[in-house]
Structure formats: structure tokens, C-alpha cells
Amino acid sequence: MDHSPNRSDGKLRRTVALIVKESRQIIRDPSSIAIAVIMPTILILLFGYALSLDVKNVKVAVVLEDSSPTARDVASGFEMSPYFAPRYVMSMPYGEQLMRRGEVEGIIRFRSDFSSQLKRGAGEVQIVVNGIDANTARIIENYAQGVIGQWSQRRRAEGLPVAGAGPLVVQSRVWFNETGESRYFLVPGLIVLIMTLIGALLTALVVAREWERGTLEALFVTPVHADEILLGKIVPYFGLGVVGFALTVAAAEFLFEVPLRGSLWVLTFVSMLYLLVALGIGLVASSVTKSQFVASQVALIATLLPALMLSGFLFDIRSMPIALQYITYVLPARYFVTLLQTIFLAGDIWSVIVPNAAVLALMALIFMIVARVATQKKLA
Amino acid sequence: MNEASNGTYAILGDKVRKTFQRKTGEAVVALDDVSLEIRHGELTALVGPDGAGKTTLIRLVCGLMAPDGGSLKVLDVDVAHDPQQVQNRIGYMPQKFGLYEDLSVQENLDLYADLHGVTQAERDERYPRLMEMTALGPFTRRQAGRLSGGMKQKLGLACTLVRVPELLVLDEPTVGVDPLSRRELWEIVQQLVGEGLSVLMSTSYLDEAERCEQVIVLREGKLLASGPPADITKKAAGRSFLAKLPDGAPARHLQSQLLEDPHIVDAVPQAGQVRFVRADGYKTRQKREPELAGITTRKVPPRFEDGFMMLLDEFTRDNAPASASVAAPVALERADQVNGADKRTDKHAELGDDVVVEVNDLVRMFGQFAAVNHVSFEVRRREIFGLLGPNGAGKTTTFRMLCGLLPATSGALRVAGVDMHTARASARQRIGYVAQKFSLYGQLTVTENLEFFASAYGLHGQHRRERLDWAMSQFELTSLANLPSGQLPGGYKQRLAMAAALMHDPDILFLDEPTSGADPLARREFWHRITSLSDQGVTVIITTHFMEEAEYCDRAVIQDAGRILAQGTPAELRAHAKGAGKMATMEDAFIAIIEEARHENGQALQAAG
Helix, strand or coil: CCCCCCHHHHHHHHHHHHHHHHHHHHHHCHHHHHHHHHHHHHHHHHHHHHCCCCCCCEEEEEEECCCCHHHHHHHHHHHHCCCEEEEEECCHHHHHHHHHCCCCCEEEEECCCHHHHHHCCCECCEEEECCCCHHHHHHHHHHHHHHHHHHHHHHHHHCCCCECCCCHHHHHHHHCCCCCCHHHHHHHHHHHHHHHHHHHHHHHHHHHHHHHHCHHHHHHCCCCCHHHHHHHHHHHHHHHHHHHHHHHHHHHHHHCCCCCCCCHHHHHHHHHHHHHHHHHHHHHHHHHHCCHHHHHHHHHHHHHHHHHHCCCCCCCHHHCCHHHHHHHCCCHHHHHHHHHHHHHHHCCCHHHHHHHHHHHHHHHHHHHHHHHHHCCCCCC | CCCCCCCCEEEEEEEEEEEEECCCCCEEEEEEEEEEEEECCCEEEEECCCCCCHHHHHHHHCCCCCCCEEEEEECCEECCCCHHHHHHHEEEECCCCCCCCCCEHHHHHHHHHHHCCCCHHHHHHHHHHHHHHHCCHHHCCCEHHHCCHHHHHHHHHHHHCCCCCCEEEEECCCCCCCHHHHHHHHHHHHHHHHCCCEEEEECCCHHHHHCCCEEEEEECCEEEEEECHHHHHHHHCCCEEEEECCCCCCHHHHHHHHHCCCCEEEEEEECCEEEEEECCCCHHHCCCCHHHCCCEEEECCCCHHHHHHHHHHHHHHHCHHHHCCCCCHHHHHHHCCHHHHCCCCHHHHHCCCCEEEEEEEEEEEECCEEEEEEEEEEEECCCEEEEECCCCCCHHHHHHHHCCCCCCCEEEEEECCEECCCCHHHHHCCEEEECCCCCCCCCCEHHHHHHHHHHHCCCCHHHHHHHHHHHHHHCCCHHHCCCEHHHCCHHHHHHHHHHHHCCCCCCEEEECCCCCCCCHHHHHHHHHHHHHHHHCCCEEEEEECCHHHHHHCCEEEEEECCEEEEEECHHHHHHHHHHHCCCCCHHHHHHHHHHHHHHHHHHHHHHHC
16 A cells, blocks of 8 residues: 555655655744744844943043143043943032033043143052943043053153053053953853754744644644654754854854854854754753743753853853753753854864764764654654 | 555554653653554544543654653554654654644745655656645635634645655644634545555644544543544443424533433533433432423434543543542532522512623724624623634634623724713723633632632622632632642633633623533533523623534624624524534534535625625
């Protein structure tokens, strides 16, 4: 009773039919588009712009009690700096008033005796910073010192007296880079989040939905095989994951100009490995729970949260408690984050890439096998 | 195509057994050594109350589950051993149709054609045929999710017929569909059987079973009977009677009284009369029959439903101890009727028959779509008022507006004398609402649920205790008081939900699709209870897609696609179906009304749109 004379032909046709069906559903389902395109875009913008550790265009009041050309020369350094938006005021009380009203974040004060003291070799500039946000205050302070330091260097080069003490210049350099270096590790790390969202969460949702809506029940009573159903899910969501990957890498390179020191093909290869792991987890979660709610919770707790908290993406693994450090070894995201940071910031360092990629490949294989075993054409 | 299935039987089951494990660890026998024979080329119906094992049997036939014992051969293949071979050869439509709602009609068909390996040449020949049969031709590009219930059902059927299966298996294909679509679906199935197809379908409509060649009756996993429907009908030979009521009297009172008699197996309203089936030993009691005094009864030929009720009744008597708590709600009910019916709550009885719900030109839009389209009706105190219509007719939307859960787009709405636009809160004090999905707390016990609702309505002290006692006895929940409500059998969940909605002694009780998915037994029991509540002075407004349930109402409106097509007493509604003869059913009336409306629409062209 073989209805298809060429068995492998029928298998291919059925698999293609399922892939076409799934792709149509992805295109028409707003929630798929939301998770695959809108969420990554929001994450890219959020991590790329909002979550930066750098400060720009800080409003400061510049109190020029000394109207000498020297004082004005130093003050003009704040105008040139991209970090400050200075506002000149005539008296300290007015500057303080602006600060209390929250109109400025800091005050740069040149006392009336600034230039005369400078001539004596001990010029002093007072910097008052709003300390409510300690972190930002520190940054502003350092930037301000940097601006003054630059001026001092220039003066020194010209053999003229200098304001403040010399070491200021060095300090500001140690703590903060002039460019937004935090993006260098945040944006590549996003690839982990986006692969996890598409691979595990979205896949878990769509498979569980088919269980809930009873569409799988109808599908089962056809010549279709369980492995074809599985492939019909893996291929479209793998494709969607690749789109998310391309989007993030493009944003990293062109929007945020993160250097990619390793090679693109190695990056692509290890990302695909991780995507397969995530897909495997999503498929297993949905086949076992058969409920959208439970499957999405499992995917969230087992993959997304660890990817965010325990992978070394946001928090350094070495500074975690020992017990947590051991837990990170079972998390695929840990290996992927190590790979990403290495490939982006250090380069193709094979001694790191090979073992980590091997672990991911092994995990991908295991989860795919479990997913295949868990997907049976049976209801109970 | 049938070269391999030379045997006589499409399905042959020998002592098929299937057990499920409940979460509590308790084993439930879904199929208890069921043996059956289903012949080729015949239409076989699978009937039985909820929990009988119909869906389990169907899933075993389709190889979606493996039996725990016995053997099951489908198309001469041991399905437990080689489910794939069976699945290659049969067509199956599950209860939820299995359609992809975001794919179009054509895309759904193409998917199944691809999966079944149907060639292009075969499609060219097959598709036009399917389109003609299902009348889906003009909608091939429409997404399946945007089809009406009836059209979805037909598409689901078409998907199983992209090639000629050797056996077609349908699980409750007609549930929740309007009578017109139900009739059309039946015509398709019968046409297929006429062409030699073997069909097995489960159904909760007994009139459908009557039209099949073979019927299999299951109850609680046991096979009660199998054979031609006439054999089952014969069980009620000489026992069926029709009681004629005085003009205009609602049939439900007499029906209710008759059901209290343990020697009456069944009583249902039918075309303004009451049909009842007598059990053995009835004659000896005939002399003391106050309920039938002055009412003429005549013997009528039995129908399938009568025989079916006889079967269930026999089973209930034989299995009394085992099934008393769950399976025999009607029998249980009889023991304890004195409670409600005669002791009317004074509060309600004193009030007159004034209008309690007034709906005038009500409209509710969802975007461009008018879910409720210029609807007007009135409900008087102590009426049982029905909103009838197929799924998607706008019943639930109307209901939600009446209960103040959804604002109206336009129109006037007065409930219990209060304008719902301005004083929703005070109206809510006077209404009780039972949603389609009962709003109970599954982890709380029956008592705790009732106590919670009593507190939610602000009851306290003596009054609170009285209402709790009333609810327990009125709805016979005492024996289950300490069971978490999540573990209650379906019928009891409904009782508890009703009890909760009545804690604050409201004037009006709203019930949204209370009988949806319930089997014939549970539905009779439910209406019996509603009759008793109405006798206590509660106004009951109820939605249902079972047309024949209009017979229980004092008045009803028939709604379709957001509009009211007809309203009046059951007799007035039935008058629409003059063509169908004196014993026209409510379904005939509905179909006649829809056809009238379509005819008028055709004449008025777009004016009605």
C-alpha cells in the first residue's frame, strides 16, 4: 500500500509544503514579526544608545568672575568639547540657583583672581557637580578635568603658567574613553539575546500553539512523518534567526562602528551553532509542555534570563559566587558570549574558539536528538 | 484505491481498552473492553453523553493513541502496530477542524494536497468538485480564520477529501454550527457515502444518528449498543407519548413535573407539546397523576432519541451505585425537588410582570464590523428569555452589553429599570451573570467558592448563612462541599457557577451558552433547574446555539450575523416553518427564517447592508 512510488520524493514535497506553510504564517502573524524584527530592533537601539555608559552635552554653568582673556580661553575649551553645553553666567549665586532648579548639571567657576593666581603658577578652577547621580557626577567631573587638562598641556607646550595640578590630565584618561566603549561589548552581546528570542522563545510558542489549536492533531493523520514536522519548524525559524543575526551584526558594524577583529565567517558559523541549540531547546520545551504559556515560561527561564544574567554578557562570570559559576557551565549562552567577545574584540583566537564551538555543537546535537524523540505523532 | 481493503470491515475492534491517569493518580477507564465492527461503505454514528469515550475511540482509530489492551484493526491494519499506514489511507477531521487560521482557504487545501502527495492533474480534477460541494469557491483567497463556523467546518472536511480516503473519520463535525450549515454538511457526507465511502462520525445530535446506517452507543467507556438505529428506536416501542398542552402554556412546567416521576424515562418539549417516554411499572401509577389531569396524551411512534434514553436509563439502573454521583444527574434530581419549586421567594413573587430589560436599537461596532446591528427587544419579569443563533451571531456581545461589561456603540439599554449608560454599578447589584467559561476558583472548594462570592457581594451575618444554605440545597452541592471546584464533573461546575451568580439574590440571571458542549442528559437536567428558578421569580436570560432549546423559553429572539431575524413565543417562531408541517422543529423554523431573510435581502439589494 505505498501510495507514493518514490518515497524520498514524497518526503521532500511534504517537508517543503510544511516550510512554505510555516513561512506564510510567520509573515502573517504579527507576534512572530514582533519577536523576530521589532524586539531585536528595540534591543539594538536600547543597548546601542540608551544603555550607554557615556555622557554627552552636559549642561554646565560657567561662572566667569574673572573676565581676563586667559579665563575666557580656558572656558572656551568647554564650548569646543562635545561633552559639554556651557552656559555663561555672571555670578556664583545665579549659577547655584540654576543648579538647584536642575537646569544645569554642574558649575565651572573661575574666581576673580584666577588669572593673577595663574601668573603666580597656581591657577585654580572650581568644579561643582550635581552628585545625585553619583555615576554621572563622576563622569562630568572627569570630563571637566580633561578639558582643563588639555588646556594646561597646550599652555605647558607654550611654556606658560598652568592652572591646577598636572596629574589631572592623566586621571581622566584612565577612567573614560572619549568614544563610547561600552557599546563594544553590549552590541555584540545582543546577538545572544536575539538568537535566544527567536530560536527558543518564538519556536516554543509556535509549536505549542499548534498543539493548543489542534492543528497538529489533523496533521498527524496524514502521510507526514514526525521528522518532517520537525524540519518544517526548524528551517523557517533558522532562517528568521539568520535575519536577526544579520540585522544585529549590521547594526554593530555600521551604526555603532564596533570593530570586528575576527573574521565574519567564524562569527556566522558559531552563531548558527548557537541558533541550533536555541531551536532545540524551544522544540523540546513545546513538545513536552504542549502549552504556549508553560512553554514560553520554560524558554524564558531556561534560556533568556540565563543568557542575560549568567552568560557573562552583562556581569562578569569571575565575580559571581562559586556555585553560580559552576551553573554557567551548563548554559549554552556562556560559551557563545565567550566566542562573541573573543571574535569581536580580540580576533580569531583558535584556542578559545575551537573548544567553545565544540561544546555548542555537542549541545546542538543533544537537543536536536531530544526534540526528535519528544516529537511523536501521538496525543498522549 | 481500495485494492488492499478486501475485508468486510473498515474497523474491527476486539476488547479495546484505554485507561488514563488523572493528576490525582486515579485511573479513569475511558474505554472498557469495547468490541465493535464497522462495515465498509456505511455511515456509522458514535453517540453517547460527555465522557463516554467517543473522542478516545476516534483517536485510537486514527493511531493518535495506543490502546492499553485488546486489538483494533483499521482497514485490516493493526493500528497500534502500524499507525502510519492507517494515517496514509484515512481522512480525519478533529473537533477543532485542524485548520491553519492565518492561511487562506486555497493554502490550507494545497498544504493537505501536498502532504497527501496529490498530483497537479488530480488537483485539477478534485478541487472544482470540492468547491462545488462546499460552496467555498468564492472564498478561496479568504483566510480560514475569517470564515464562519459552518464554512470552517466545510473547509476542514474538504482538507480531508483532497484525495479519496478509504475511511473518513469525523469527531463531532456539526457541534456549534448553525442549522443551515449543519444540514449542508450532512448532505455532503451522505453524498460521499452514496459514492461508497466509509464514514465514522461522532455526534451529540441524536437526529443525525437516526439518519446513519449504524449506530454505536457508548457510555462511561462501555459499549451499550451497536446496530441499525431502528434497533435502538425499538427499545422505546409503545412507550412514547405526546401530551398536548392548553394553548400558550409553556411546555417546560409539564416537562419538569413529568421528569420528577421515576417511571418516566424522558420528557422533552416538542413543537409546543411534551414528548415523554414511560418506563416499566408506569401504568400502575396512572390513576394518581395530577400533572396529567385535563391534558390529552396520545401514543406516538418512538424515535431514535427515545430508544437512546431507554438505553441510558437501563444503564443507570444497572450501575446505580457506581455512577450515581456523576452520571445520573436526572435521576438524582428527582429525589430532591420539593425544595425549590413551591417555596417561592417572597421578594420576587410580589412584583408584577413589568419590563425588566429593555433594549432599543442597540449597536456595537468592532471597527467596521457590526457585531450587534440595531437590536431591540424587551424581557418581562419572570420570563425565561432566549437569545438563539449560531456561533458568531452576536449573542455574547449583546449579553456583555446587558451585563455592563461592554459599552454599547449606540442605542438604549435599561436593565432592572436602570440605564446601563449611566448607572452600571447599581444595575449590577441586581443581576447575576454566568459566563461561558465558568468563573470559579479551581483550587478553592465548593464551600470556599460560595463563601468568596457571598463576601464579594457584601453579604454578612444571618442573611449570608441563609444564602449559603440555600445555594447548597438548591443546587445539591452538599455532598461535594469539600471538593476543590476544579475537580468537579462538568455538570456540577455549572451548578456551582450558577449558585455563585445567585448568591446576592438577583432579579435577573444571565446565562451565556450554559448548554454548549453538554450532552442531552446534562441539558435536560439544566433546563429542569432553570424552570425551578423561574418559578421562584427569577428572570432568566439565556443564550444558546441549540435551536430546540427555544421550546423551554417563554419568548426568544433568533439572531444571526448581528441582526434579529425573528422574535416571539416558541409557537410564533415555529409558525415561520409552515412548509415543514405541523411537527416543525425549531431548526426548521430557523432555516425558514434565514431563507426568508436572505430572500428579502436579495430583493432589497444593498439597502440592508
